[in-house]
Amino acid sequence: MIELTDLTKIYGHGDERTVVLDRINFRVDAGEILAVVGPSGAGKSTLAQCVNLLTAPTSGSVVVNGDDLTTLSSRELRVARRRIGTVFQSSGLFERRTAAENVALPLEYLGVTPVETRARVAELLDRVGLTERANHYPFQLSGGQRQRVGVARALALRPSVLLSDEATAGLDPTTTESVVALLRELRDDLSLSIVFITHEMDTVLKIADSVARLDRGSIVESGRLVELLTDPDSSLGAELRPQGVAASAATGQQVWHVVYDAPDVPADWIARASADLGAPLSVLGASVQQIGGVTIGAATLGIPERFDSRAAEVLARYGLATNTEGRIDPALEGVA
Ligand SMILES: Nc1ncnc2c1ncn2[C@@H]1O[C@H](COP(=O)(O)OP(=O)(O)O)[C@@H](O)[C@H]1O
Numbered sequence: 001m002i003e004l005t006d007l008t009k010i011y012g013h014g015d016e017r018t019v020v021l022d023r024i025n026f027r028v029d030a031g032e033i034l035a036v037v038g039p040s041g042a043g044k045s046t047l048a049q050c051v052n053l054l055t056a057p058t059s060g061s062v063v064v065n066g067d068d069l070t071t072l073s074s075r076e077l078r079v080a081r082r083r084i085g086t087v088f089q090s091s092g093l094f095e096r097r098t099a100a101e102n103v104a105l106p107l108e109y110l111g112v113t114p115v116e117t118r119a120r121v122a123e124l125l126d127r128v129g130l131t132e133r134a135n136h137y138p139f140q141l142s143g144g145q146r147q148r149v150g151v152a153r154a155l156a157l158r159p160s161v162l163l164s165d166e167a168t169a170g171l172d173p174t175t176t177e178s179v180v181a182l183l184r185e186l187r188d189d190l191s192l193s194i195v196f197i198t199h200e201m202d203t204v205l206k207i208a209d210s211v212a213r214l215d216r217g218s219i220v221e222s223g224r225l226v227e228l229l230t231d232p233d234s235s236l237g238a239e240l241r242p243q244g245v246a247a248s249a250a251t252g253q254q255v256w257h258v259v260y261d262a263p264d265v266p267a268d269w270i271a272r273a274s275a276d277l278g279a280p281l282s283v284l285g286a287s288v289q290q291i292g293g294v295t296i297g298a299a300t301l302g303i304p305e306r307f308d309s310r311a312a313e314v315l316a317r318y319g320l321a322t323n324t325e326g327r328i329d330p331a332l333e334g335v336a
């Protein structure tokens with residue numbers, strides 16, 4: 001478990017003073033992945049450095065498994081920091097060391113015996129699916145394999161928290177997918193708390209249990225992924241939602257977007273809502289996706305104009321939330 005309370009980071013003094021992180025609060029339980037999203041310059045990397053205490057926060061606390069790391073002496077901190085493993089974008093591998101030697105590094109620093117180190121490294125490389133690549137040098141590995149070595153090394157000291165700062169940035173979609181799958185597997189098998197920092201919204205959808213959006217040093221929106229996706233008023237949810245087909249309505253129709261938690265909605269909702277409304281709803285686009293173990297449906301509907309004032313109420317009967325933002329005709333704002 002990791003919990004941040006009012007974590008603040010200020011660089012400089014007086015006129016030069018910059019508040020890079022302003023009272024950040026979140027908690028990630030064991031076996032959970034929190035994605036922290038935000039544009040470049042939002043403070044994501046500063047957050048990562050404060051979380052693993054590479055940079056001292058100006059104020060606030062970072063509690064890992066009950067201990068506040070910000071109150072420890074530098075000696076205690078050296079030990080406590082082992083609870084947090086970190087993976088970076090470029091994986092930070094030593095080019096003159098093989099994959100196995102890179103993974104062994106943290107163990108060597110700790111003075112673990114060579115015999116124990118060899119056994120642990122073999123176990124870690126197996127864990128990330130790279131047994132075959134143990135003696136390869138970084139330049140002989142693909143981008144995804146290098147990240148896996150980085151993950152194995154981050155896990156060497158059996159941390160309970162894994163911190164990832166843009167670990168999938170610059171990877172192609174298939175490689176990103178495999179790194180994401182590995183992290184999810186580790187979350188489950190090792191009950192890790194994972195803080196996954198990224199600027200890529202589509203990766204968030206694949207990995208997160210919950211999401212926090214960082215903007216200019218503050219968390220401006222956060223929540224469980226599934227709740228954000230199904231909340232028609234969440235702007236973060238709207239950005240995260242798989243984009244539906246760009247739809248154009250026939251004349252006399254309004255275009256609405258609906259999102260829903262599929263198990264809560266009857267399969268024949270379109271027919272039933274059309275019957276209740278007394279007019280056919282046309283489906284201009286639809287998708288159903290497995291996200292975080294939940295089936296999220298999204299549909300773009302053409303609503304006959306004459307029925308628009310009743311449509312939101314009828315759709316709500318079937319557990320469908322309509323998105324006022326998605327109503328393309330501004331005249332319809334506020335109808336629901
Ligand atoms: N050592 C520093 N001194 C002063 N400002 C810094 C320092 N490190 C980062 N910043 C500032 O903090 C802000 C956030 O940077 P960063 O955490 O790297 O953002 P992100 O990772 O979201 O792109 C930027 O405006 C950056 O200029």
Ligand SMILES: [Mg+2]
Binds near residue numbers: 044045046166
């Ligand atoms: Mg960054």
